[in-house]
Each structure stands twice: as structure tokens, then as C-alpha cells.
Amino acid sequence: MNIRCLNKDFILNKFEELGLSKPTLASLAELGYTEPTEIQEQTIALILAGQDVLASAQTGSGKTAAYALPIIEKIGQPSRAKRTRALVLVPTRELALQVKGQFDLLGKHSQLRCIALYGGTGYGPQIKGLHRGADIIVATPGRLLDLVQQNIANLSSVEFVVFDEADRMMDMGFMPQVRNVVNHLKAVRQTLMFSATIDQRIARLGEEYLKSPAVIRAKEQRIDPAAIDQHIHHINEFGKDELLLNLVKDFGTGSVIVFTKTRRKATWVAERLRASNVLAEEIHGDISQNQRERTMHRYRNGQFTVLVATDIAARGLDIPSISHVVNYDLPQTASDYVHRIGRTGRAGKSGIAHTFVSEDQRYLVRDIERLVGRKLDLSTTAAVRPPSKRPSGGKRFGNRRRVV
Ligand code: ADP
Numbered sequence: 001m002n003i004r005c006l007n008k009d010f011i012l013n014k015f016e017e018l019g020l021s022k023p024t025l026a027s028l029a030e031l032g033y034t035e036p037t038e039i040q041e042q043t044i045a046l047i048l049a050g051q052d053v054l055a056s057a058q059t060g061s062g063k064t065a066a067y068a069l070p071i072i073e074k075i076g077q078p079s080r081a082k083r084t085r086a087l088v089l090v091p092t093r094e095l096a097l098q099v100k101g102q103f104d105l106l107g108k109h110s111q112l113r114c115i116a117l118y119g120g121t122g123y124g125p126q127i128k129g130l131h132r133g134a135d136i137i138v139a140t141p142g143r144l145l146d147l148v149q150q151n152i153a154n155l156s157s158v159e160f161v162v163f164d165e166a167d168r169m170m171d172m173g174f175m176p177q178v179r180n181v182v183n184h185l186k187a188v189r190q191t192l193m194f195s196a197t198i199d200q201r202i203a204r205l206g207e208e209y210l211k212s213p214a215v216i217r218a219k220e221q222r223i224d225p226a227a228i229d230q231h232i233h234h235i236n237e238f239g240k241d242e243l244l245l246n247l248v249k250d251f252g253t254g255s256v257i258v259f260t261k262t263r264r265k266a267t268w269v270a271e272r273l274r275a276s277n278v279l280a281e282e283i284h285g286d287i288s289q290n291q292r293e294r295t296m297h298r299y300r301n302g303q304f305t306v307l308v309a310t311d312i313a314a315r316g317l318d319i320p321s322i323s324h325v326v327n328y329d330l331p332q333t334a335s336d337y338v339h340r341i342g343r344t345g346r347a348g349k350s351g352i353a354h355t356f357v358s359e360d361q362r363y364l365v366r367d368i369e370r371l372v373g374r375k376l377d378l379s380t381t382a383a384v385r386p387p388s389k390r391p392s393g394g395k396r397f398g399n400r401r402r403v404v
């Protein structure tokens with residue numbers, strides 16, 4: 001009899017079925033990844049089986065974990081001989097740091113060492129890191145080549161090679177360096193190529209570097225950023241609650257999701273909204289899985305209007321027609337932004353997103369605009385009407401969620 005229902009085991013099983021081990025499952029549970037994304041579901045088992053893979057999926061669809069998880073599994077133990085077993089090539093320094101961050105989180109329980117190598121910064125710390133030994137190197141091609149040519153980085157033991165954002169590496173003119181790096185790799189290896197799209201150039205590159213690859217195109221078309229009405233508000237921390245309240249009252253009917261950076265903030269914001277008679281509830285990592293699922297059930301049924309969530313808690317959840325997304329805090333990266341706003345505007349519906357930007361975060365908006373391919377509308381906060389009624393203060397309502 002199948003008695004796996006609504007408990008943690010069930011949640012983890014989808015990843016477990018893909019062949020991931022206990023330490024990796026433990027890392028996933030801590031991260032709050034409840035189920036694999038489409039690209040992860042399609043690639044992880046293949047990669048574990050030793051297959052070369054050429055894969056495309058939209059930005060924000062979880063490509064990093066799609067290769068990081070099986071690579072962590074295949075490496076298993078940290079190398080005592082300080083051999084580097086996996087190499088991930090990425091186009092930019094930011095991406096190198098982001099991907100390293102993911103390896104650190106996903107491989108936490110395997111204790112693998114991952115190092116990021118990129119240009120525009122001193123050699124000292126990177127050289128030290130290499131001397132200490134790295135199971136996994138994530139690098140931009142230029143700096144890596146530099147370190148290889150100086151005999152500081154050694155790629156002779158690399159068994160797993162990933163070209164992440166292969167399309168961007170081509171666009172940015174890195175192919176000569178990439179080719180040079182590949183000349184330092186052994187021929188017997190598993191090679192994976194990830195790209196936002198597979199066009200002719202990528203297909204040709206794949207033919208050159210991959211051995212009878214499985215070609216995967218994840219279909220999930222969650223997000224068309226251009227179809228979403230996007231506004232930004234320059235506002236300081238103190239003004240956010242009031243602005244949010246005004247916006248929510250203006251939205252009228254429809255479901256709203258509000259993203260905050262921290263768990264505490266999520267609880268705070270939900271409490272403030274409830275205090276102003278807005279039906280709001282929160283989900284975040286401190287709330288038990290069962291409780292989160294109950295909340296989601298109520299949200300889907302329209303039993304309350306505003307869901308306040310952290311990124312991690314909202315991921316992997318299939319939330320139906322949301323009319324408005326509010327970024328109470330800016331997300332960490334532009335791709336997280338696209339992921340968040342993709343919660344609205346699904347299935348041909350036009351969605352609306354509002355993003356609060358504090359002074360010190362304005363530079364992040366440029367990254368976002370580059371990714372979504374257009375300038376976002378700046379709403380002046382003054383244009384938002386002052387509240388007709390002042391919020392009644394920190395009064396709590398009876399439906400406060402239990403925090404575990
Ligand atoms: P891509 O490389 O396809 O643009 P990323 O790998 O950067 O996407 O992932 C986008 C975001 O989704 C990241 O913040 C990541 O932590 C998150 N993420 C990835 N896989 C999952 C998952 N299975 N469940 C929840 N969140 C996930």
C-alpha cells in the first residue's frame with residue numbers, strides 16, 4: 001500500500017527516485033528544494049548513468065543543480081590526492097561565484113571542495129585555494145587558462161566537464177580560450193553542455209565536444225518576462241510596509257504573492273498586513289512542511305489573498321493564477337527576479353510585478369533590465385495615494401502561523 005503522503009519522505013522521494021544519495025538529499029532538504037525542476041528531472045539520471053548531455057532550458061529553470069547534483073554524486077568523496085575531478089566553465093565572474101555557491105550548498109554533506117577562478121582580481125587567494133586542493137573548479141576560461149599555463153591549475157584528472165551558458169560564452173568571444181582549455185583535458189571524460197537555447201552554433205559545438213549526447217530541451221515556458229507589466233519603486237526600508245498596503249488595496253481582486261528576503265521579514269510583513277485587515281499568510285523555511293502545504297491549499301482555494309514568501313519556500317510550488325507579484329525585497333540575482341515574476345502572467349494571462357528598490361540596490365536593477373531585455377517602469381512612490389486609514393498597529397490576528 002502506498003502510504004507516502006504529505007510527509008517529508010514523500011517530498012524527498014522525487015529526488016531519491018532520480019538516484020541521489022542520503023547526504024545529497026539532506027542538503028536538498030536543508031535548501032528547501034522540494035522537487036526537481038523539469039530540466040533536473042530530465043538530466044540527473046542520465047548524467048548519473050555516464051551519458052554526455054546537451055541541454056537547454058530557460059533562465060531560472062534550475063540548470064545549475066541539474067549538473068551539480070549528479071557531479072557531486074559521482075565524485076562522492078573528497079580526493080585525498082588533491083585531484084580536481086570536475087570542471088565547470090562559465091562566462092562571467094558572477095556566475096562563477098554563483099555556481100560555486102550552489103556546489104557548496106548542494107555538496108555540503110559530501111564535504112567536497114569547490115573553488116571559483118575568475119579574472120579581474122588578484123591571483124594570490126586563487127593560487128592558495130588550488131594548493132589546498134579542489135575537487136571541483138568553476139572558472140571563467142581566461143583566468144583558468146592562465147593558471148593552467150603557469151602550471152598552477154592541473155586539469156589532468158578532470159573526469160567531468162560542464163560548459164554552462166555555452167551560448168553566452170560564444171557571444172562573449174571566449175571560444176579561443178575554451179578550445180585551449182579543452183586541449184588540456186583528457187579525452188576520456190563525461191562532458192555536459194548547458195545553454196538557454198540550442199541553435200546551430202551550439203549544436204556544432206556539441207558535436208565537437210560531446211560523445212553521442214542525449215539532447216534535452218526542457219519545454220517549461222514559465223516565463224515571458226516581456227509579457228509582464230513591471231514597475232519599480234525607489235523606497236527606503238521604512239516606507240515599504242505602507243507602500244505595500246496601498247498597492248495591495250489598489251490591486252482589487254486576485255491573488256498576490258509578496259517576496260521577502262528573510263524568514264523573519266516574511267512573518268513581519270504578513271503580520272502587518274493582517275493588522276490592516278488584509279487576508280495574508282506566510283510560508284518560509286521555519287514553517288513545517290505540513291503547515292506550508294496546508295497554507296498553499298488554502299491559497300489555491302482563494303481563502304486568503306496575499307501570500308508572503310521567501311524564495312526558497314516558494315520554489316517548486318505550482319501556484320495558479322496570481323495577478324500580482326510584489327518584490328518587497330529585491331532578490332539576490334537577476335535570474336531569481338525572473339523566477340519570481342514568472343509566478344504571474346502564466347498561460348497567456350497578463351501579470352503585474354512591483355519591485356521595491358532601496359538606494360543601495362539600484363545597481364541591481366540594471367542586471368535585471370539586461371536579463372528581461374527592457375527598462376522597467378519607475379513609479380514614483382509619491383504617486384501612490386496615502387492610506388485612507390492608518391494601520392492599526394501591531395495587533396495580531398488569531399490565524400498567526402505556528403513557527404517551528
Ligand atoms: P538557470 O541556471 O537555469 O538559470 P539556476 O540554476 O540559477 O537556473 O536556478 C535558479 C534558481 O532556482 C536558483 O535560485 C536555485 O537555487 C533555484 N532552484 C534550482 N533548483 C530548484 C529546485 N529543485 N527547487 C527549488 N529551487 C530550485
Ligand code: MG
Nearest residue numbers: 063064164165
Ligand atoms: Mg545557469
